[in-house]
Amino acid sequence: MAPALAWLAALMVVPCALVLALAFFRRGIYGGIEYTFTLENFGLVFDPLYAGIFLNSARIAGTATLIAVVIGYAAAYAISAAPRRWQPVFLFFAVLPFWSNYLIRTYAWIVLLNREGLITQLLRWFGYTGEPPSMLYTEGAVIAGLVYNYLPFVILACYAPLSRLNPELAEASRDLGASAATTFRRVVLPLTVPGIAAGAVFVFVLSIGNFVTPALLGGGRFQMIGNLVYDQFLTANDWPFGAALAMALIAIMLLVLTAQALAANRASGHVTQAGGNTDG
Amino acid sequence: MSEPRTLLAIDHVSKNFGRVTAVDGISLDIRENEFFALLGPSGCGKTTLLRMLAGFETPNDGRILLDGRDIAKTPPNKRPVNLMFQSYALFPHMSVRANVSYGLEMERLPAAEIRSRVDAILATTELVPFADRKPEQLSGGQKQRVALARALVKRPRLLLLDEPLGALDKKLRGAMQLELKRLQHEVGITFVIVTHDQEESLVMADRMAVLKDGRLLQCDTPHAIYEHPADRFVADFIGVMNFVPGQAAADGVVATNGARISGKVPATLSPGASAVASVRPERIRLFPSVETANRITGTVDALAYHGLDLQLHVRTPLSPKPFLVRVTADAADRRPVSSGDQVELGWDAADVRIFAE
Amino acid sequence: MAERSPGTRRTLWFVLSLVFAFLYIPIAVLVALSFNEGGLPTAWSGFSLKWYASLAGNSAILSAALNTLIVALVSTAIATLLGTLLAIGIEMRRQYGKALEALIFAPMIIPDIVLAIALLSFFSMLNLTMGLHTIILAHVVFNLAFVCSVVRARLKSFDWSIVEASADLGASALTTFRRVTLPVIAPAVIAGALLAFTLSVDEFIIAFFTAGAGRASTTLPMQIYAMIRFGITPEINALATIVMAVSITALTLSQRLNRGIIGQ
Ligand SMILES: Nc1ncnc2c1ncn2[C@@H]1O[C@H](COP(=O)(O)OP(=O)(O)OP(=O)(O)O)[C@@H](O)[C@H]1O
Ligand SMILES: [Mg+2]
DSSP states (O other): HHHHHHHHIIIIIHHHHHHHHHHEEEEEETTEEEOOOSSSHHHTTHHHHHHHHHHHHHHHHHHHHHHHHHHHHHHHHHHHOOGGHHHHHHHHHGGGGSSSOOHHHHHHHHHHTTSSSSSHHHHHHHTTTOOOOOOOSSHHHHHHHHHHHHHEEEEEEEEHHHSSHHHHHHHHHHTTTOHHHHIIIIIIEEEEEHHHHHHHHHHHHHHHHHHHHHHSSSTTSSEEEHHHHHHHHHSSSSSSHHOOOOOHHHHHHHHHHHHHHHHHHHHHHHHHHHHHHHHH | OOOOOEEEEEEEEEEEETTTTEEEEEEEEEEEOEEEEEEESSSSSSSHHHHHHHTTTTTTTTEEEEEEEEEESSOOGGGGEEEEEETOOTTTSOOHHHHHHHHHHHTOOOOOHHHHHHHHHHHHHTTTTTOOOGGGSSHHHHHHHHHHHHHHTTSSSSSEEEEETTOOHHHHHHHHHHHHHHHHHHHHHHEEESSSHHHHHHHSSEEEEEEEETTEEEEEOOHHHHHHOOOOOHHSSOOEEEEEEEEEESSSSEEEOOOOOBBOOOOOOOSSEEHHHHHHEGGGEOSSSSSSSSSEEEEEEEEEEEEEEEEEOOOOOOOSSEEEEEEEHHHHHOOOOOOOOOEEEEEGGOOEEEEEE | TTTTTTHHHHHHHHHHHHHHHHHHHHHHHHHHHHTBSSOOOTOOOOOOOOOHHHTTTTTHHHHHHHHHHHHHHHHHHHHHHHHHHHHEEEEEOOOOOOOHHHHHHHHSSHHHHHHHHHHHHHHHTTTOOSSSSHHHHHHHHHHHHHHHHHHHHHHOOOTTHHHHHHTTEEEEHHHIIIIIIIHHHHHHHHHHHHHHHHHHHHHHHHHHHSSOSSSTTOOHHHHHHHHHHHOOHHHHHHHHHHHHHHHHHHHHHHHHHHHHHOOO
């Protein structure tokens, strides 16, 4: 037990604390670190230029999250409605791609989207003769890549509460005169909010800190926080600012996780309330 | 009969978990070759006491002497004591044979000896046909026998059994009780069995101890405990008992309605103190033909057949709860009663036990 | 759920087919192209294994693959040992604080980029020469957490009384661990190790930051990243197919083992 904890302490806690400390130092003239206390790195985070990148990242991550949750929930719902013995199989195959290499999954989209890629070929096949559409290196490509990469997790997270849902609840709702749509909106959806929240948080957190997908599918044209951190450490050599950005990333992550915990609490309160109503 | 030798002496042993006192100053002697039962309601500290004997818990206070030697510092794997676990704790990845051989392998015995001893115990416990099965392929009763065989094959000085029959259904339980008795007789090992089923301990034990809240209430033969319970709790816990609350007098108890129940009053009870008189259902006679010291008239509330005998619930002015009366089927045939009938009950002063309330 | 109308059922199947198409077409295209003689998506010019053959002759890829194998094997071995012991330690005590829980959970949720730069800062502050060994040190951090969580999940349903039973029958603590505890949790330990191996083989960002300068410690994902940035080459298709086959096999195996545990 002790060696494992020591390992985590030495190679995770200490380095992270170091990054936190770095964020309070000044950048040296030649790229090194000058050990004088300053808050200007955090100030720089709120500089319009960088704040803009934050907002941009949040928008891209938010869009990807929304799309992934809609598709993922639909898929999870369809799986949970399949015959019982097929459900584990479907679930397994839905999650399988998640375990192949991230770079390769992203690369597959380069193959699909590039000017001579599969989609262009398909269009040609249907008789399209114009310029090949430019799909790669767009915001859309980045979002598609993020959705594709994280969708399996959303399916998994949404499936868990859906599969535990007591079918009699939906039947009771129909029995009491609600339509299928109303039943879904008033009974099924509220009871599966925790899964949706878990999936959404996951996609958002991983998307906003991502740097591989923007770099490969955005062609470096769409800077996200991850790329910014990368640049500060490996190109611009401004470690203190990079550290401050990393801490901002962690702060956002903690914020989102807290929000999720609160939402989950509210949702479970909602559930007991709903239970009380059906009794009464 | 020669004076039985003490095998294990538990001497003022206490154990607490934080603020909970699980075992509170218990002293007990367990004799060579006896079948000893620890009985008590759930949470009274039976398992804790047993685990201290096996070496899995260390007493906070007191000594445990095996053959006169203190074993407090001996680790479980060095004690000539084996425990049969409440959950059986069979190794799920080993066959029945491997489970049973395990303990002998730990003693580094020659393979041939291990083989013959394991074969012998598998035969005794009728497990030969299942020797190559895994625990998950066994029924509850079979698992229980494997757990027993695994402990017995080591020929411990003392075998501890924690509710060995708890997981079995009622019928199998009855068969297993006799089986355990027979095995104990056959192997000649001292058994200490934990149970919260009082009937089970009455059937099986040579001697038994009744515990409550970590304390020892009484330790004696089942017959002595049944006939002469030490206090009201034991009287209520072991078997069925009718209680009449009231006040102690010189030669009995004055019930709340003024009626007098005569019986021997213990010296510790001063006159006027609150007390209960009690009598076993099978000691009460219906329409007594001979003179009895105690007599009362009541109304039959309900009847229930229990095979050989008939149980009557009779409402009397003596106590708020109806009296339970056991009548043999023969007696009931001679003089049939039915619900709502007036009946006369009588019992001797010698059958009355009086306790402080 | 048999009472759904045929229309609803058809819609659900349709949704499911679309999602699976979305998930698998990109991968399938990649795999198909890796066997395409011409190597380009423009036309199918016949089945060929030539891109796999050309991979075998690419020394940069081979050395990267060897590096990855070393990193994955060593970090998995260390992480499996430490993670298993940690899991047993925690579950045996049963009383663990929130802080400990967070410490073990953190490596699984910290964004890779943050852990990557943290380790880079740390190693360079210590003036450590970076290379495969630093990648291994880094990979053990998250691998350990994953092994620990897999083994802990198994231990939640572990019957601790068999450990006591073993001691009761005369076994020492070590013998008990070797003959009882380990065999019973072995499927989970192996599943955890396979998971760790897969994660390590696929991990790019942290390796990228902690590999140090020079090509000597380039791992396969780093190599793939470099190739992808360079553009589409048919060789990547073949390499991608192999890497996917390896990790999917390992994962399927791990899943199997875990299923076995649940079935018990
Ligand atoms: N490890 C422990 N930590 C804290 N309290 C404990 C522990 N083990 C037992 N106790 C407490 O000690 C008391 C006696 O427990 P014990 O298990 O000995 O009861 P028992 O007589 O075997 O009950 P049962 O018939 O239900 O098995 C209980 O109040 C129990 O809650
Ligand atoms: Mg118990």
